[in-house]
Amino acid sequence: MNARLERNGEYWRAVWHGPDGRKHTAGLGKCSKRQAQKKLAELDTSATAARMLLDEWTVLYVSQRAQMLDESTLSQHATYLRRFAQYCGPMSVRDVTPMLVANWLGTLDVADSTRRKIVRYMRTIWKWAINQNVANANPWSTQPARHPRVDREVAYVSVETVYHLS
Structure with a gap:
């Protein structure tokens, strides 16, 4: 995006022409010229980032x-x-x-x-x-990034039960 700054009193706006040839504007608000330039740079980088494949x-x-x-x-x-x-x-x-x-x-x-x-x-x-x-x-x-926690139950058995199982 090749935008330029325009001033209207204490307010600034970005003005550029799109690929279709139409004029586009974006208000930057009431600010100093330096602040407007900073906002314009941020606007330009976010427009570039939006197109990043x-x-x-x-x-x-x-x-x-x-x-x-x-x-x-x-x-x-x-x-x-x-x-x-x-x-x-x-x-x-x-x-x-x-x-x-x-x-x-x-x-x-x-x-x-x-x-x-x-x-x-x-x-x-x-x-x-x-x-x-x-x-x-x-x-x-x-998306889940860790394994679900499983509660483990410990079964208490007597020695006699173990003896009968073997």
């Missing part, structure tokens, strides 16, 4: 997190993110829904513990996307 996000995520994560962890994050991107096709990161996530998880032929590990990894990736302003919400938060 999963494939692009995969490359960006791996490059940003390379220095922060262990090599094996980063490799697994990248693997599962690529597999998910291949399943979804050319889709924006912001368009990923919990239903799409559940459908993809249903197609995986892996053990339940592996499925939960994938959910934990993908939750971490989407939290990073939210912090980077690429995603608005975490569609992975509705």
Whole structure:
């Protein structure tokens, strides 16, 4: 988006022309020129982030997190993110829904513990996307990431019962 600032008294607005050639505006409110420039920059980055595809996000995520994560962890994050991107096709990161996530998880032929590990990894990736302003919400938060707790009952038996069982 190639926007410019326009002033109307104490109020500022962003003005740009869309791909269709039409003029668009967004009010930035009553603020100083410096504050208006900052709001314009935020508006521009959020518009760019809204169009970011999963494939692009995969490359960006791996490059940003390379220095922060262990090599094996980063490799697994990248693997599962690529597999998910291949399943979804050319889709924006912001368009990923919990239903799409559940459908993809249903197609995986892996053990339940592996499925939960994938959910934990993908939750971490989407939290990073939210912090980077690429995603608005975490569609992975509705999926279980740990094994359900099972209450175990201990049966107390007498020595005589054990003797009779053998």
